[in-house]
Structures are given as structure tokens and as C-alpha cells.
Amino acid sequence: MRKNVYTIVTERIMDQLNKGVVPWRKPWVNGGAVSWKTQKAYRGINTFLLPPGEYATFKQIQEAKGKVKKGEASHVVVFWKWLEKENKDTEKAQKIPLLRYYRVFEVNSQVEGLNSKREEQHFDHDPIEKAEAIYEVYIDGPTFTFSPGRAYYSPSIDQINCPPLRHFPKAEEFYSTLLHEMVHSTGHQKRLSRSGITTESVAFGDEVYSKEELVAEMGAAMLCGTAGIDNTIENSASYIQSWLRALKEDHKLVVHAAAQAQKACDYILGENEESE
Numbered sequence: 361m362r363k364n365v366y367t368i369v370t371e372r373i374m375d376q377l378n379k380g381v382v383p384w385r386k387p388w389v390n391g392g393a394v395s396w397k398t399q400k401a402y403r404g405i406n407t408f409l410l411p412p413g414e415y416a417t418f419k420q421i422q423e424a425k426g427k428v429k430k431g432e433a434s435h436v437v438v439f440w441k442w443l444e445k446e447n448k449d450t451e452k453a454q455k456i457p458l459l460r461y462y463r464v465f466e467v468n469s470q471v472e473g474l475n476s477k478r479e480e481q482h483f484d485h486d487p488i489e490k491a492e493a494i495y496e497v498y499i500d501g502p503t504f505t506f507s508p509g510r511a512y513y514s515p516s517i518d519q520i521n522c523p524p525l526r527h528f529p530k531a532e533e534f535y536s537t538l539l540h541e542m543v544h545s546t547g548h549q550k551r552l553s554r555s556g557i558t559t560e561s562v563a564f565g566d567e568v569y570s571k572e573e574l575v576a577e578m579g580a581a582m583l584c585g586t587a588g589i590d591n592t593i594e595n596s597a598s599y600i601q602s603w604l605r606a607l608k609e610d611h612k613l614v615v616h617a618a619a620q621a622q623k624a625c626d627y628i629l630g631e632n633e634e635s636e
């Protein structure tokens with residue numbers, strides 16, 4: 361049966377969000393989802409739908425003499441199509457957006473006979489020692505991986521992924537991103553057990569989710585502060601602002617989130633009350 365496109369999109373979004381992916385804070389380059397043919401990044405909702413990779417339609421694959429591997433399932437790319445219709449009351453032309461989708465396959469993993477067209481951009485950075493020290497002092501932290509394209513904390517496997525340092529134009533943004541995910545990880549039930557992390561099936565944009573984002577970003581800003589990194593604060597502030605809007609600008613929540621963020625930072629730095 362052909363599923364309604366809204367259902368497909370909603371399911372995939374929930375799936376991504378349950379993995380902890382927040383795609384629009386993206387201070388790194390490389391590794392996102394791009395069109396194989398044009399190497400242009402997909403935008404909007406598609407950044408939720410597609411894991412990092414290079415995507416081509418069946419027709420593009422055929423034209424390039426490639427072949428989809430047996431049993432590979434396609435991914436969905438959505439776009440808006442504008443339909444012109446006359447409004448009966450005003451007799452004026454009206455544009456109605458229609459959500460449409462097409463199917464694509466990831467060239468490197470799902471297709472035979474095509475080569476990657478990706479050219480990666482790299483930046484040379486020296487590690488920032490004080491920030492590295494925070495990473496090292498987090499004794500019972502989660503496992504870490506550094507694969508390109510996405511930053512997330514997955515509570516179910518207690519694992520953080522952060523794109524590598526060389527994919528960030530600014531070294532400071534790498535640490536800010538990594539620390540943000542580290543703060544999330546303190547919410548795991550075996551650590552500080554914060555509802556934003558321990559609640560199963562948190563819906564994107566709901567209050568629990570938004571609060572957890574506030575805690576993570578404020579915590580990251582605090583840890584950056586302790587490492588002497590202060591040029592990421594603007595990004596953090598606009599990110600926090602966007603979540604505050606979701607929380608109806610309730611500034612009391614910032615105070616509450618700040619207290620939780622402080623706790624999280626102390627936890628990472630090994631300064632919890634028990635150890636005093």
C-alpha cells in the first residue's frame with residue numbers, strides 16, 4: 361500500500377529525533393546528505409529524512425550505468441510543488457502548495473558501479489588543550505565516535521557521535537558541539553537521570569524536549585567558558601532563543617535549565633557533591 365507522504369515524513373522525523381538528531385545547528389562542513397549529481401546539500405525537511413550520503417534517483421543511476429544493489433530500500437526526498445488554482449470567491453489565481461516526493465538511493469552503499477563525487481573540505485586545527493581536558497576528565501562518560509555529518513547523543517546505546525575536528529571551520533565550534541552532546545549524556549538514567557533523556561518517545565518540539573535542548577546548550581556554553589572558549593556564545597544564544605520560542609518565551613525556564621546545566625557540568629568535571 362502506498363503510504364501517505366505526511367505519514368512517511370512524520371515517521372522518519374520521529375525516528376531521527378529519537379536518535380537525538382537536531383539538524384539545524386550545524387557548524388561543520390562535509391558529510392551531510394547531498395545530491396550525487398550536483399553535490400548540492402538537501403535542505404529543510406530532507407535533512408531529517410536522509411542520513412549522510414550521496415543520493416541519486418533510479419533514472420540518474422541508470423543513465424550513469426550504475427545498478428541498485430539487490431534488496432536495497434529507497435529513501436524519500438520531499439519537495440513542494442505549487443499548483444495554480446482560481447479562487448472561486450475572488451476569481452484571482454491562488455497558489456496552493458502540494459507536498460510531493462521522489463525516491464533516491466545512496467550511491468556509496470546501495471549502488472554498484474558509481475563512484476563518489478565528494479570532495480571533502482578540511483581545516484587544520486591544533487586541539488584546544490583546556491577543552492580536551494574536559495573531554496578526558498569525564499570518567500564514566502558514554503562511548504564516543506567521530507564520524508562525519510552528524511552530531512547526536514543516543515541514550516539507548518549511551519553513545520555520542522561528533523563530526524571530526526577537521527570538519528569544523530572553527531575549532532571552537534567542534535568543542536561546543538561535542539560538549540553539547542556530552543551534557544545530554546549526563547541525563548542518562550545511570551548518571552543524573554534527567555527527564556529529557558530518560559523519557560521514552562519524547563516528541564520533537566514538546567516541552568520536555570525543548571527543555572533538554574536548553575540544558576545541553578547552556579551546559580555547553582558553561583563548559584566552553586571554563587575552557588576559555590567564548591566565541592561560540594552567539595551561536596549558542598540564538599540556538600537557545602529558538603528553543604525558548606518553542607517554550608513560549610518563558611524565561612523562568614532558563615533559570616531552571618541553567619541550574620540543571622550547572623549540575624551536568626559539575627558531573628562531567630567530576631565535581632559532584634559526593635566527591636567533596
Ligand SMILES: [Zn+2]
Nearest residue numbers: 382544573576
Ligand atoms: Zn541537543
